[in-house]
Amino acid sequence: MLNIIATEDTPEITFNGETNELIISGRSLPEDVSTFYKPVFEWLEGFSNTQTPGTVFKFKLEYFNTASSKIILDILMKLEDMMESKQSELKIEWYYFESDDDMLEAGEEYKELVEIPFHLIAC
Amino acid sequence: MESTINIYDIYKTMSDNKIILIYQGLFDQAMIKSVIAMTEKKLIQENIEEGLRRKLFNVMVEGLQNICKHQLITNENSQNPFLMIGKEEAAYSVVTGNFIKNDKISIVKDKIDYINRLNKDELKEHYKTARLNSVISDVGGAGLGFIDMVRKSGNRLDYKFYESDIHFSFFILHSKISNN
Numbered sequence: 196m197l198n199i200i201a202t203e204d205t206p207e208i209t210f211n212g213e214t215n216e217l218i219i220s221g222r223s224l225p226e227d228v229s230t231f232y233k234p235v236f237e238w239l240e241g242f243s244n245t246q247t248p249g250t251v252f253k254f255k256l257e258y259f260n261t262a263s264s265k266i267i268l269d270i271l272m273k274l275e276d277m278m279e280s281k282q283s284e285l286k287i288e289w290y291y292f293e294s295d296d297d298m299l300e301a302g303e304e305y306k307e308l309v310e311i312p313f314h315l316i317a318c
Numbered sequence: 319m320e321s322t323i324n325i326y327d328i329y330k331t332m333s334d335n336k337i338i339l340i341y342q343g344l345f346d347q348a349m350i351k352s353v354i355a356m357t358e359k360k361l362i363q364e365n366i367e368e369g370l371r372r373k374l375f376n377v378m379v380e381g382l383q384n385i386c387k388h389q390l391i392t393n394e395n396s397q398n399p400f401l402m403i404g405k406e407e408a409a410y411s412v413v414t415g416n417f418i419k420n421d422k423i424s425i426v427k428d429k430i431d432y433i434n435r436l437n438k439d440e441l442k443e444h445y446k447t448a449r450l451n452s453v454i455s456d457v458g459g460a461g462l463g464f465i466d467m468v469r470k471s472g473n474r475l476d477y478k479f480y481e482s483d484i485h486f487s488f489f490i491l492h493s494k495i496s497n498n
Contacts, residue, residue, distance in 0.1 A: 203351050224379050226347040226386070227458045258372070260379050261462035265452050294369060297376070297470060304446060 197238040205231055206256060210238055212245065220255035223263035232266050236273065243277040248284055255290040256298070264301070271309045278311055286312040293317040336405040343398050345386040354378055357403055370497045374410050376470040377493050378403070380463040381414050387457040390417050390486070397486070409473075409496035417486045423479055426489065433464050434474040441469050471495045 201207035206221040225231040252274060259267065271287070278285045287309075289302035299315065306313040332340070338360060341353065354375065361371045385399045400415035418426065436444055445465045452460045468475060476492040 203355070204347065224383070226383075229454050229458065258375065258379075260383060261449075261466045262383075262454060262458055262460045264462065264466075265449055265454060265460040268449060295372065296369075297372070300442075304442070308446075308450075 197234060199234070206259075208235060210235075210242070212242055215248070215250040216253070217250065218253040218255060220253075222257055223259040223266075225263070228262040228266050232270075235270065239270070239273055239277070243273075243281070250283065250285045251288060252285065253288045253290065254302075257292070257295075259301075267305065268308070271305055271311070275309050275311055286314065288314050288316055290316050290318050337402060338405065339401070339403045341401040344391075345382060345389055345399050345401075347386065350379070350382045350386060353382065353401070353403075367497065370410070370495065373470050373472075373497075374412070374495045377412050377467050377495055380467050380470075381412050381491065381493060383459070384463045385414050385416050387455075387459050388416070388418070390419075406494070409494045411492060411494050413490065413492045415488055415490045417482065418479075418489045420481070420485060420487055423487060423489075427477075427479075430464055430475050430477055430491075433468050436468075438469075441465060445469060467493050 196212060197208055197210035199205070199208040201221040204222060204224045204226070206219050206223045208219055210217040219235075252270075254267070274285060274287070277283065287305075289305065291298035291302060299317075302313075302315045306315065331337070339353065339357065341349075343349070357378065358371065358375065361374065382401065385401075389399050390397060397417045399417075400413075402411070402413040404411045404413070433441070433444070445462065448462055448465060449460065452462060454460055464475060471493050473494045473496065476494075478490045480488040480490070482488055
């Protein structure tokens with residue numbers, strides 16, 4: 196389990212290794228993205244060594260800055276490696292507010308870049 | 319109350335020019351969070367539509383974090399960065415000012431000029447390529463701030479450099495956010 200509580204400028208992280216549901220939600224504009232996301236990558240590294248059938252990674256972000264945008268890409272690349280090396284089932288769900296065209300477009304851009312089932316979900 | 323500055327003049331200038339906020343001082347994450355919270359509150363009070371608020375939020379974060387990461391830390395208070403948020407007709411403006419070393423001017427200028435020449439689709443491609451190639455810097459930036467500001471605001475960046483002395487210039491960056 197990895198649980199990080201949301202703040203004004205960092206998202207909530209809820210990674211559940213039992214249900215295989217991994218969620219990042221809220222706003223991401225930390226002062227130092229590398230430090231904030233370090234435990235996320237460490238957890239994913241450990242998770243990638245276990246059996247992970249039917250993993251769902253949910254992005255429920257309402258805002259992220261450009262540095263976080265790079266980190267999200269790194270997370271997706273990491274997930275893609277995990278999927279390829281273990282041939283495990285994995286899917287991405289990208290949630291966006293129906294009125295938020297920029298967040299939809301951001302999801303579409305990521306979707307084009309990775310070979311993982313990627314679902315864009317309006318809410 | 320006696321003062322060398324006329325407060326009423328400042329007040330008039332701000333209200334006539336629809337200036338919401340002026341700040342001069344060091345930029346840090348705590349300052350950014352409070353400025354954003356204050357501006358958002360004001361926009362909600364003014365019933366500004368959510369899409370426009372979101373765009374303004376976006377541009378402010380990038381503009382302010384840019385300064386936060388690149389400001390010169392000197393002992394001279396007069397060299398502190400500057401922020402102004404205002405309204406011009408239907409558009410909101412985010413104007414930042416900070417001192418930069420003269421030998422850095424051409425790098426910044428070339429970067430903005432290049433981005434300003436791109437159309438919407440080219441900007442999208444440029445952003446995607448730049449993000450793939452970007453490495454998070456020591457100060458925590460991805461080098462994508464200017465592109466994102468143009469993409470989100472839908473407007474080109476205006477800028478100006480005022481030479482202060484042989485070493486430094488004051489760099490003003492103006493982003494307009496309109497509902498389109």
